Amino acid sequence: MYQYSEQDQQFLQTRTEQFRQQTERFLQGQLSAEEFQQLRLRNGLYIQRLAPMLRVAIPYGLVSADQLRTLAKISRDFDKGYAHFTTRQNIQFNWPKLEAVPDLLASLAACDMHAIQTSGSCIRNITTDPLAGVAADEQVDPRPYAELMRQWSTLHPEFNWLPRKFKIAITGAPHDRAAIEVHDIGLSAFNEQNNVFFRVVVGGGLGRTPMIGTTIHERLPAKHLLTYLTAILRVYNRLGRRDNKYKARIKILVKAMGEARFRDAVDAAWQPIKGGPDTVSDERIQDLMRHFSQPDYAFVNDADQPAVISSDGAFHLWRNRNVLPHKIPGYNAVHISLKRPHTPPGDVSDATLEDLAALADEYSFGEARVTHEQNIILADVETSRLFELWRLLVSADLATPNRGLASDMICCPGGDYCSLANAKSIPVAAEITKIYEDRQQEQRLGPLSINISGCMNACGHHHVGNIGILGVDKKGEEFYQISIGGDSGDTGNGAELGKILGPALSRQHIARAVLNLTQCYESARAEDETFNQTLERVGLAPFKTAVYESEAI
């Protein structure tokens, strides 16, 4: 965990006090609704379909056991005893009362958490690889750079009123688990002779105009990170469209200007500040790294640990599926699925948050990670303790062995909660979960991402799912458009946008269509082909036939 300094803590207290005064002024009629809306959004507060919604940042996905307990308490004190993990390493509360939000923010600040810039047209929470610092394939630990950017972007005076929201993601591994190519800025860190460089990707995004980002710098030395980001943001803030919110994201600007002109404009804005006071020294990065607590690894070899022998097939199924390799021998990253039957994807009760906190304390140095797939990772678990951890997970209903499988769906809150949604998404996820209740079936299918969004804003990342489902409104009725072939980049082959399969289907047909698609894949695949590889080989036609010419539809 990043350890807050006294300055960080003071800053959060001031911010909370500032928002308390703004809320009072609004409630006393001294601040217009229009103005207060902008101020509350920059403190994470939306007014939603049924009640306010507060989005709390979990910077780059790192959360301590104590913070999990605070989140559990907040869900009891201010909400209905549950919370929702989002697709951008945030957590949302759905029922806080407006007047109580300053107190809620104060409770967060007391444990070094906040909701700053989790909404509004500003730089949002920086996201990264949930396996940062432990992944076996990692070249550069992205955490100090993520923290550097968190500090730089927090209440940045120049970039608080951008044309539209702005999302930055960073990874330091060749398997991109942070989906950097579909962010406003994506950073891919790599190491050459002990020097860190970034490939800088700009103008990716999902939403109504999905795009894979454009690489505008192949090899940016790490010391220039902040000045180069400033230059990109300055160009966007000056030239990004403000007349139409659907054309206001940086991806539209990059496309309109063209790659070369955009790159030149960024260079022109960069030259005067390059090498200036915001240049990042090695000492600064080392200092940031020192603020992260380092797990006290026992440095044991797997071979030296007692072998975990169990004839329990369920344990082995879980281990093969949910336990990931770690760069330190004898340790493992344990993936805890929040995609369980009967629970909306990403939803957790206060009791589950407490369970997760206790498990993090006992098995993973008091720390957990939140993934953009809406799951939890305990990143530092000793091999010899996997079996006992699994038993506890089973009793807490947290041992679903479905990491990366069909039932591990990414899903936005949809029409049940969100006022932007055209259609519900949670019941669709529930219906799909039901068809894969037989675990054998999804294990047989292997890795498969099914992503569901309730509207074209694409919070459920449907464009980058192998199977993407988008809720659309047809004359007041909920319909769903299917696309296939998307990839968020975690296969290591770069991100890919899915292709639309055909006409949208009604709610009653959608689960069956997904089943038909996966059956089509299973019968067409050669050897170990993934869904996308099969699709590439056989083309869209057989999948179309499977969905639109099947008896059931």
Next chain:
Amino acid sequence: MNLIFIENGKPLAKRIDTLWHGFEEPLAQVSQQPISGSVTLQLLPDVELEDLRELIAQASLVLLELPTFTDGRVYSIAAALRQHYQYTGCLRVFGDVRQDQIDDLHRCGIDSFVVEDSQSSDETLTRFNAFGFRYQRPFG
């Protein structure tokens, strides 16, 4: 209208009659001919600063308009004037200036603010610079 300005790090307010109070009237038209002496410029949010390099060097007051409080262009124009063009004269913002934004505008290098009566109470001035610590350096 009221002018909020910073003196010795403290915000003060006074009544003014013109946006360019204390300076020359803004140039009505940008002339191709060289102009002697100091000038006042009024820049629109879509201005191309590079075309005005010489004039900026001569200016002692630059007026910037905030068409609506959510339009962030003025912040980057101010920052660019200070950082790229080393402009050291007075930077004054007018338009839809709200009290909760004055602090950030100031941190981008703007040093005076033309505001409505409702935005310039004594209370407004105490809200200025509420944060003792910042993550960024000022541009001013």
